[in-house]
Every structure is written in C-alpha cells, then in structure tokens.
Amino acid sequence: MNDQTHVDPDPEETKEWLDALTSVLETQGVQRVQYLLQKLSVKLTETGTQLPYAITTPYRNTIPVHQEARMPGDLFMERSIRSLIRWNAMAMVMRANLKDGTLGGHISTFQSSATLYDVGFNYFFRANTAEAMGDLLYIQGHSAPGIYARSFLEGRFSEAQLDLFRQEVEGNGLSSYPHPWLMPDYWQFPTVSMGLGPLQAIYQAHIMKYLGNRELAPPGDRKVWCFVGDGEMDEPESLGAISLAGREKLDNLIFVVNCNLQRLDGPVRGNGKIIQELEGVFRGAGWNVIKVIWGRQWDSLFENDRSGLLQQRMDEAVDGDYQNYKSHDGAYVREHFFGAYPELTEMVAHLTDEQIFRLNRGGHDPYKVYAAYASAVGHKGQPTVILAKTVKGYGLGLAGEAQNFTHSVKKLDTEALRVFRDRFDIPISNKELESIPYYRPAENSNEIRYLKECRAKLGGPIPSRVNEFDGLAIPGLEIFESITRGSGGREISTTMAFVRILSALIKDDQVGHRVVPIVPDEARTFGMEGMFRQLGIYSSVGQLYEPVDTGQIMAYREDEHGQVMEEGINEGGAFAAWLAAATAYSNHSSTLIPFYIFYSMFGFQRIGDLCWAAGDLRARGFLLGGTSGRTTLNGEGLQHQDGQSHILAGTIPNCISYDPAYAYELAVIVQHGMQVMYVDKEAKYFYITVTNENYVQPEMPEACQSGIIKGMYQVKKKASSSGKKAVQLLGSGAILREVLAAAELLQKRYGIDADVWSVTSFNELKRDGDDVDRWNRLHPEVKPRRTYLQECLAESSDPVIAASDYLKLYADQIRSQISSSYTVLGTDGFGRSDTRAKLRSFFEVDRYFITLASLDALARENVIDVSVVKTALSELGIDPDKSNPVST
Ligand SMILES: Cc1ncc(C[n+]2csc(CCOP(=O)(O)OP(=O)(O)O)c2C)c(N)n1
Numbered sequence: 001m002n003d004q005t006h007v008d009p010d011p012e013e014t015k016e017w018l019d020a021l022t023s024v025l026e027t028q029g030v031q032r033v034q035y036l037l038q039k040l041s042v043k044l045t046e047t048g049t050q051l052p053y054a055i056t057t058p059y060r061n062t063i064p065v066h067q068e069a070r071m072p073g074d075l076f077m078e079r080s081i082r083s084l085i086r087w088n089a090m091a092m093v094m095r096a097n098l099k100d101g102t103l104g105g106h107i108s109t110f111q112s113s114a115t116l117y118d119v120g121f122n123y124f125f126r127a128n129t130a131e132a133m134g135d136l137l138y139i140q141g142h143s144a145p146g147i148y149a150r151s152f153l154e155g156r157f158s159e160a161q162l163d164l165f166r167q168e169v170e171g172n173g174l175s176s177y178p179h180p181w182l183m184p185d186y187w188q189f190p191t192v193s194m195g196l197g198p199l200q201a202i203y204q205a206h207i208m209k210y211l212g213n214r215e216l217a218p219p220g221d222r223k224v225w226c227f228v229g230d231g232e233m234d235e236p237e238s239l240g241a242i243s244l245a246g247r248e249k250l251d252n253l254i255f256v257v258n259c260n261l262q263r264l265d266g267p268v269r270g271n272g273k274i275i276q277e278l279e280g281v282f283r284g285a286g287w288n289v290i291k292v293i294w295g296r297q298w299d300s301l302f303e304n305d306r307s308g309l310l311q312q313r314m315d316e317a318v319d320g321d322y323q324n325y326k327s328h329d330g331a332y333v334r335e336h337f338f339g340a341y342p343e344l345t346e347m348v349a350h351l352t353d354e355q356i357f358r359l360n361r362g363g364h365d366p367y368k369v370y371a372a373y374a375s376a377v378g379h380k381g382q383p384t385v386i387l388a389k390t391v392k393g394y395g396l397g398l399a400g401e402a403q404n405f406t407h408s409v410k411k412l413d414t415e416a417l418r419v420f421r422d423r424f425d426i427p428i429s430n431k432e433l434e435s436i437p438y439y440r441p442a443e444n445s446n447e448i449r450y451l452k453e454c455r456a457k458l459g460g461p462i463p464s465r466v467n468e469f470d471g472l473a474i475p476g477l478e479i480f481e482s483i484t485r486g487s488g489g490r491e492i493s494t495t496m497a498f499v500r501i502l503s504a505l506i507k508d509d510q511v512g513h514r515v516v517p518i519v520p521d522e523a524r525t526f527g528m529e530g531m532f533r534q535l536g537i538y539s540s541v542g543q544l545y546e547p548v549d550t551g552q553i554m555a556y557r558e559d560e561h562g563q564v565m566e567e568g569i570n571e572g573g574a575f576a577a578w579l580a581a582a583t584a585y586s587n588h589s590s591t592l593i594p595f596y597i598f599y600s601m602f603g604f605q606r607i608g609d610l611c612w613a614a615g616d617l618r619a620r621g622f623l624l625g626g627t628s629g630r631t632t633l634n635g636e637g638l639q640h641q642d643g644q645s646h647i648l649a650g651t652i653p654n655c656i657s658y659d660p661a662y663a664y665e666l667a668v669i670v671q672h673g674m675q676v677m678y679v680d681k682e683a684k685y686f687y688i689t690v691t692n693e694n695y696v697q698p699e700m701p702e703a704c705q706s707g708i709i710k711g712m713y714q715v716k717k718k719a720s721s722s723g724k725k726a727v728q729l730l731g732s733g734a735i736l737r738e739v740l741a742a743a744e745l746l747q748k749r750y751g752i753d754a755d756v757w758s759v760t761s762f763n764e765l766k767r768d769g770d771d772v773d774r775w776n777r778l779h780p781e782v783k784p785r786r787t788y789l790q791e792c793l794a795e796s797s798d799p800v801i802a803a804s805d806y807l808k809l810y811a812d813q814i815r816s817q818i819s820s821s822y823t824v825l826g827t828d829g830f831g832r833s834d835t836r837a838k839l840r841s842f843f844e845v846d847r848y849f850i851t852l853a854s855l856d857a858l859a860r861e862n863v864i865d866v867s868v869v870k871t872a873l874s875e876l877g878i879d880p881d882k883s884n885p886v887s888t
C-alpha cells in the first residue's frame with residue numbers, strides 16, 4: 001500500500017515536523033539532516049520499531065529544478081539535428097525492408113532514446129585524442145540505426161552505405177547491431193545479446209581502475225557509459241554484477257536505462273513501475289540513482305502541487321496506465337490521469353488537450369537529460385544509474401507510439417510518414433515522401449556545422465574503435481625450459497605445469513607485468529594460491545584487515561596494486577573481466593596477456609554467449625579450462641565433469657582450442673598463442689584444457705612443435721614399418737596415456753604394432769580438413785591438396801582408432817579425412833563420481849576398450865580372426881552385455 005494514500009490524522013503536527021526539517025536543511029545543510037534522520041532511525045531500532053521500507057523516493061525527478069545544470073547549447077538547433085537523425089534512422093530501416101522485406105531492423109527503440117544519445121554526443125561523450133583516450137560507450141544494440149544516422153550527418157557514411165544496412169555480404173555494409181568483428185574501426189562492443197552490455201560495462205570500469213592502479217594505463221577520468229533497455233534489465237547478467245560496481249565505488253561508470261516501459265511483447269512492468277523497482281535495486285547495491293521522469297513542461301504543475309496530490313497521482317498510476325496515456329491523446333490523459341481527482345482536473349483546466357499531450361517525459365527533454373548527465377559525470381565515489389522515462393516509438397503516432405506491437409515496426413505508410421515528417425519538421429515534400437529519401441543538409445549548413453563543432457570539442461566523431469595496437473616483445477620457448485625438459489620423474493598435472501608456466505611468464509622482464517591472472521574463487525583448486533602473496537590480489541582499497549594466514553607463504557594478500565583478479569564465484573563476471581583485459585589493447589592502448597582459469601564445465605557451457613561475444617570483440621588472451629575431462633576429474637560427478645567444452649569452443653570461429661596431454665605441449669601452445677595474438681596480431685583467442693591428473697611429464701621430443709600447434713604429432717613409432725597387423729592410435733589429453741598403454745598391450749599380448757599420435761586439437765585438424773576440402777572442391781582441375789592429418793597418416797592404410805575424454809563427436813570431426821576405417825571412443829553420457837580407472841572403464845575409453853576397438857577394427861578388415869576379438873573380450877575383462885554409458 002502506498003503510504004501517501006494514508007489519511008493524515010494530525011496535519012498540524014506533520015507540518016511542524018516538516019517545517020523543522022526544512023529549517024535544518026536551510027540553516028545547517030544536508031549533512032545535518034542526514035545525521036538527524038540517522039539518529040531517529042537508530043532510536044527507533046532500539047525500541048524494536050521497523051521503519052517503513054524507504055529505499056525508493058517519490059515518482060519524480062531526483063534533481064530538483066533549482067539544482068539542474070543548465071544546458072549551454074542551442075536547443076532549437078539541436079532539435080533540428082535530432083529530428084534529422086530520427087528521420088534518417090527510420091528511413092534506413094524502411095528502405096532496407098522495401099528492398100527486401102526479410103532484412104528487419106528496428107525503428108521504435110531509437111525513437112525512444114534519441115535525446116538520451118544526442119545530449120551525450122553533443123556534450124559528454126569524449127573521443128580518443130592524441131592526449132587522452134576517450135569514453136567507452138555500450139550502445140543498446142537495436143538502436144544502431146540511430147547511431148548510423150548520426151554518423152551519416154557527420155559525413156562518415158554515404159547514402160549508398162546507409163542503403164547497405166543489414167546487407168554485409170558484399171562488403172561495406174552496416175551491421176545489424178554493434179559488432180566489432182564486422183566493423184572493426186567503428187563498433188567497440190557487442191551489446192545486442194541482452195544483458196551482455198551491462199555486465200561488460202561494469203567489468204570494463206573495474207578493469208579501468210585496475211589498469212590505473214597498476215600503472216598500465218593513465219588513471220584519467222574516462223567514463224564508461226552503458227545504454228540499456230528497461231526490458232533488458234530483467235536479464236540476470238544486467239543486474240548480476242551491480243553490487244560489484246557499488247562495492248568497488250566505480251565512479252567511472254554511468255548506466256543510462258532507457259525506461260520506455262516496454263519490451264518486445266508488451267509492458268515491462270504493467271502492474272508496477274520499472275523505474276521505482278530499479279531505483280530500489282540500484283540504491284541497495286550502493287549506486288547513485290538519478291531518476292529523470294518528467295520533462296520541464298511539468299515543472300510549473302509541480303510547483304503548484306501544494307497538496308502533493310499530483311505527486312500522489314503519479315505514484316498511484318502504474319506503468320500500464322502510463323503506456324496507455326501515451327498511446328492515446330491529451331483528452332484521454334485529461335480524463336484518465338488528471339480526472340482521477342477534481343483538484344487535478346482543475347490544475348490543468350487552462351491547458352488544451354494538445355498541451356496536455358505535450359507534457360513530456362524526462363528522457364525526451366534535453367534539459368533534464370543534460371542535468372542528469374552533468375550530475376552523473378561529476379559524482380564521486382559511486383557508480384551512477386540514470387533511469388530515464390521515455391516513450392517507445394516516440395513520434396510514430398498511430399503507427400506505433402507506445403503500442404504493444406511497436407518494437408517490430410519496420411514500415412510506416414504514407415500517412416504515418418507525413419505525420420512523422422510534420423512532427424519533426426523534416427524538409428521533405430509530399431511528392432518526395434513516397435521514396436523515403438535520406439536528408440542531409442549541405443556541408444556548410446548551420447546544422448552540419450553545429451553538429452561537427454560539438455564533436456570537435458569532444459575530440460572527434462564516435463563510435464570509433466582502435467584496431468591497431470602495439471605488439472609485445474614476447475619471450476621464446478626457452479623461458480619455459482623447466483617445463484620442456486620434463487618433470488624428471490616427478491608426477492605433476494598439466495594444471496601444475498600451467499601454474500609454473502604462468503609464474504615463469506610473470507617473471508619475464510618484458511611482458512611479466514602485462515600478465516593478468518583471473519580466477520573465479522578457484523585459485524586453490526588450481527594450486528595458484530602461492531600467487532596471492534607473491535603478486536597480490538587486486539583490491540581497490542588494499543587490505544583493511546589482518547589476514548588470518550599472515551606470515552604464511554600462501555597468505556591471502558589483497559593490495560591496491562595486486563596483479564591477480566579474484567572475481568569471486570561469478571564465472572560471467574570473471575569472464576567479463578577477462579574480456580575487458582583481452583581488449584585493453586584496443587580500449588586502453590595497453591596490451592595485456594590475460595589468463596582466466598576456471599572449472600571447464602563452467603566455461604563455454606555456462607557462459608557461452610560471452611565466449612561468442614569474445615570472438616566478435618577480437619579478444620586476445622588465454623582461457624584455461626581447468627579440471628577438464630569427463631573421467632579425469634573423477635570425484636566431482638555429473639555436474640562438474642566436462643566432456644563437451646571442446647565441442648562448444650569449436651563453434652567459435654576465432655577460438656583456437658587445445659587439449660594437451662603433456663606439460664611441454666602446453667608450454668609450446670602458450671608460447672605460440674602469444675606469438676599469434678601479440679606479435680602476428682591475429683584476432684584470435686586460445687582455449688586450453690588442463691587436468692588434475694598427476695603423471696610424469698616427459699621431456700619435449702625433437703621437432704614436435706609444429707605438430708603440437710597444427711593438432712597432432714607422433715609420440716610412438718611402430719616397431720616395424722611393414723606388416724598388416726598394425727593400427728594408428730590417436731589419443732588426446734589425459735587419455736593419451738591410456739592409448740599408449742593400449743599400444744603396449746596390443747604389442748605384448750596380441751602382436752599388433754601401433755603408431756601413436758598425440759592429438760592436441762581435433763578442432764584444429766577439423767578446420768584444416770574443411771579448409772582443404774573446400775579448396776579442392778573449388779579447384780577441380782588441379783591436383784588435390786592433402787590435409788595435415790592426411791600427411792601425417794599418408795604412409796598407412798591401418799585402421800585408425802581415436803580416444804579422448806570428450807564426446808565422440810570431438811574426435812569424430814576428422815572422419816572424412818581418413819580413408820581407412822576409423823573408430824572413435826569418447827565419453828558421451830552423464831558423468832558420475834568414482835575412481836578414474838572405473839570411470840574410464842565405464843565410459844569405455846580405457847586401455848582395454850582401446851585395445852578391443854583396435855582388435856575389432858583389424859578383424860573387420862580380416863587382418864585377424866574374429867575369434868581373437870571374442871577371446872580378448874574376456875581377457876580384457878569386458879562384459880559384452882555391459883550397459884551403454886550414454887543411457888545409463
Ligand atoms: C539474450 C537476448 N534475448 C532476447 C533478445 C531479443 N530482443 C531484442 S530487443 C528485445 C526487447 C528489448 O526491450 P528493452 O530492453 O526494453 O529495449 P527497448 O527496445 O524497449 O528500448 C528482445 C527481447 C535478445 N536480443 N537477446
């Protein structure tokens with residue numbers, strides 16, 4: 001129930017209290033008021049009385065009129081420019097869809113947020129200059145047409161290019177949404193997958209502070225602006241990290257929530273108020289909240305609202321009502337909003353219906369938006385969220401203004417076009433209207449000059465992405481010598497080897513300080529706790545307490561200059577931190593080498609959409625899928641045991657993934673990855689699985705490096721080069737050792753020879769295969785090329801057997817490249833906890849099943865008798881009636 005609907009039993013007393021409050025405020029200031037209120041609150045708590053829930057404020061603008069910073073520019077000029085942007089944004093969507101009705105696009109979103117962007121572009125968003133890097137903008141993905149339309153007025157795109165909106169295949173087109181992959185000099189951040197923008201923005205601001213504290217980039221006063229829809233705020237990713245921003249006091253971060261009260265299907269909170277709900281949530285998370293609800297036409301009404309009835313009515317009405325008002329006309333608003341109380345009807349009696357309809361919302365009033373932005377950029381010690389109330393489809397009238405269907409409107413009929421043109425005073429004649437021409441005033445017109453001057457003052461046009469960057473002087477493989485010479489009889493896991501690789505890299509004079517280790521509360525799982533004390537865990541406030549383990553080698557040391565990012569149990573957030581670090585080469589002119597290590601099951605599977613965005617973003621860095629392998633992580637059971645992350649990684653075109661078996665393979669891959677990303681500057685990132693199975697890590701053999709990188713190399717040669725009783729065995733990751741054991745078993749017990757290959761990446765072999773295949777198909781007249789795998793297996797017609805700790809599909813991908821028979825073993829099915837040996841038997845990837853598969857393949861080719869296979873089943877202890885792990 002709304003408190004304000006209470007009848008006041010003692011108005012006299014209320015007045016005395018309020019007068020006292022006003023007097024203290026006027027004479028002693030806001031801090032004294034806060035102090036007194038806090039004292040009252042403490043007193044009440046002592047008596048056991050609960051204060052009413054008061055985290056939200058009344059439904060009105062946070063900044064009172066007298067505190068509004070005044071917008072300095074030419075309001076009318078800016079309106080004309082904005083109107084042209086509105087028109088061109090609408091025109092580009094319509095023209096594309098008239099050409100081909102399947103292309104799609106959005107009109108209504110940008111029409112609701114045009115003022116929010118415009119004020120920012122005219123006064124606040126700074127571009128990169130020679131002196132300093134500018135602000136970072138996360139733009140609502142489906143408002144892209146409006147951003148293109150502004151760039152068109154700025155002369156950055158031609159009409160011909162606008163006409164290529166959503167037509168990118170032949171080059172030079174404008175991408176449907178912000179995609180750095182498709183427009184690498186323009187778009188900085190992919191945002192259209194709802195929720196990824198806000199999450200990325202928070203961690204961008206966080207990393208920006210980290211870079212400043214570590215002196216990897218000048219601290220400066222750059223801002224991260226994140227534009228987001230009110231419907232989009234329902235995504236867990238949108239709200240999931242806001243408490244980090246509050247806790248870390250990210251005053252370099254500003255969210256602008258475009259509260260048009262609608263999402264795709266209908267109202268965001270028809271029965272409530274999205275602005276009030278978000279106010280409470282953000283304030284609770286420690287944010288500075290600025291509500292921009294009403295435009296200045298309301299100011300005088302508010303001034304006359306002595307009884308508070310107007311405020312009460314505003315608090316009463318729900319978003320469904322507010323949407324309805326804007327979908328009708330002034331008469332409707334008069335009847336249904338003001339008409340609820342005779343005093344309010346009276347209050348607007350002097351206004352025409354037209355004037356009532358023009359009582360605008362805050363997000364459409366440049367003055368109010370300017371005041372909010374000015375206050376936000378000056379606010380210290382907290383991130384700011386601006387909750388701006390707007391109208392979805394603003395200006396579309398009956399064609400979609402505040403209508404439930406407006407999100408998908410792509411066309412206006414001639415009448416609607418005419419109304420739109422008239423509303424925004426676009427100088428296009430009735431005759432021209434049908435062809436929906438773009439409109440750009442002459443280069444020397446006042447509008448274009450004004451627009452350009454605004455941007456010149458802020459450093460130039462944006463969006464603009466820096467694609468060039470300084471490479472790094474990366475070390476050679478020799479810095480990992482302690483790894484490549486083997487573990488000398490000690491049993492260590494590839495995870496342990498990774499930690500040593502990381503430590504060696506961090507000690508490197510050239511790039512050590514550029515390494516960013518990131519963990520989501522799993523450092524101990526991966527044996528990285530030694531880094532806590534050695535490198536420090538980044539904390540913006542240092543360490544305010546004496547850690548429980550002070551004095552120990554592994555003490556938990558938090559430090560303002562800490563190098564390790566410990567992001568807590570938050571894989572999405574930790575990944576977003578990695579994304580910001582992995583793109584710092586572009587956004588901060590500071591090339592970093594981030595390593596994010598996590599439970600591999602909680603990587604691509606859990607936060608796959610961010611991994612996809614990383615590809616789009618041209619992220620450069622390493623992802624380490626720890627504790628990987630469905631049978632290798634044995635005790636954790638069904639939810640943890642990863643058999644699919646490589647399949648998922650393989651779906652991202654520029655993600656290069658490896659499943660190394662040995663520590664030296666890992667060293668080669670990491671060194672190669674650095675070469676590719678930071679020297680050759682390819683827009684790729686690396687996913688590497690590491691496991692927690694301990695075994696002796698052999699010394700790196702001769703001439704294996706190129707094979708490791710391409711995806712396979714030989715680790716054991718057949719005893720004899722002739723003889724039909726032989727197989728080719730492929731093993732990946734931890735299962736390679738089972739394959740080697742099978743080779744021995746085959747030799748000793750069945751007299752069968754085997755070549756054994758360590759396959760570091762079935763994904764890379766598959767890509768090479770597809771590439772060669774395609775080339776051959778397109779060049780039928782020349783000698784077909786061979787794939788790398790075909791070159792490796794060229795001399796052999798032996799059956800090939802592959803085994804990995806992943807789904808069969810992983811190894812199966814290379815089937816078309818193998819001309820002999822090909823058998824794949826893998827770990828399809830749900831994991832479960834048990835010993836490694838039992839799990840490998842259960843999933844049929846152990847040495848015995850590999851042996852059986854080899855014998856079976858040879859029997860099918862009549863190289864050995866089928867009776868051998870039958871006997872082998874019992875010799876190997878395999879029950880032919882064993883249940884299938886896939887369905888068990
Ligand atoms: C993860 C995800 N789910 C669904 C969509 C499809 N989608 C695009 S825009 C949209 C509605 C957005 O509403 P809102 O955030 O309020 O933005 P508005 O257009 O109202 O400004 C939806 C559901 C998407 N892009 N991403």
Ligand SMILES: [Mg+2]
Pocket residue numbers: 229230231232258259260261262263268392
């Ligand atoms: Mg919305």
